Amino acid sequence: MDVLESVRTGAPDAEIDDATVAKARHRLMSEISGRVSETRAPRRRRTRSTVRWTVGLVGAGAAVAAGAVVITNLLPTEPGTPGVPPGLMPQPASASELLEQAADRVASSGGAVPAAGQFLRIEETDSFLQFSIPDAATGELTPMGNRANAEAAFTTEHTTALYVPADREDEWVWDLRDPWTVGQTWGEDAAAAVKVWQRLEQDGSSTPQVWRLPGGRDPQSTETPDATLDGRELFEQMPREPQALLDWFRERSGLTGAEADAAAVWSMSSTLSSSLAPADLRAAMFDALALVKGMQVDDPEADQVTFTYSATGADWVRTTTFTLDTERSLITELSDVSLPAGASIVPDDVPDEHRIVRVSIVDEAP
Secondary structure (H helix, E strand, O other): OOHHHHHOOOOOOOOHHHHHHHHHHHHHHHHHHHHHOOOOOOOOOOOOOOOOOOOOOOOHHHHHOHHHHHHHHHOOOOOOOOOOOOOHHOHHHHOOHHHHHHHHHHHHHOOOOOOOEEEEEEEEEEEEEEEEEEEEOOOOOEEOOOOOOEEEEEEEEEEEEEEEEEOOOOOOEEEEEOOEEEEEEEEOOOHHHHHHHHHHHHOOOOOOEEEEEEEEEEEOOOOOOOOOOOOOHHOOOOOHHHHHHHHHHHHOOOOHHHHHHHHHHHHHHHHHHOOOHHHHHHHHHHHHHHHOOOOEEEEOOOEEEEEEEEEEEEOEEEEEEEEEEEEOOOEEEEEEEEEOOOOOOOOOOOOOEEEEEEEEOOOOOO
């Protein structure tokens, strides 16, 4: 006999005051809501305080005592769902719940891990918004500026593939052979701005098309010879407790308030998209993202769920968007845009940076 049936048949003639009825209704709704939430995904034990539904059938005894009084005060049931009031129907998971579920999956499975001799292949298609303003000395449009003052702007895009060995101290291979392409342009002198950018890009690049990096380090670097491509020298510094980790990213941003949160969201979602951080740190990052107030989620029941966070600064609104593959707990797409308070030659829907990431395990590298 379920809880609702117990209420229907128990003590229909009992005289019960309003306070008892209210308590009974609350416990009844808690019991049903709790059992619905338990079907979504297994949860791991958390060290921080969370809301848990622990009311069992024994705890529903007050509802049974309330009898028909509670049932008559519940809303009518929806067609096709006999016995379940509309207020008790399963609700879509919130942004925080979805991010916590991603943390649980990462913590339990560890994600994609190559075996000895294999590589983690991280393919990225990156698109950047380039700005140009006149050089003060020559008047030539140069790659500088921002949305607010740009006289010309254009998008550039290319695809790279990074091969990370199972042993991170072995040789990494970064395939950079895909050429940069120019997409949309804005401004009367955009064509001239593109030519200057292409000249500088060609003249200033000494990076090989297939870049081999011992231990993920640039062998030609003299200033930071120990710096790694994945930044793992910082991984040990990052707290594993979610609130402490969020505060760590906030502090490193040098910003405060919502702007610091915006920087933290971008940094953590970018790090998660590469899948190179240790599993316990990736789980902590998902949990830290769940703590950010104001995170929005679009279509939470989808396999690919899109999250959005916006922060308003003094003269700018920064918005970070990232897409989560809920089954694999991988961030597959993300973008970042900062819009000025005034006008710009670039439409608002064009991000400053957009990234599509595809992660797989392969047996060979170029």
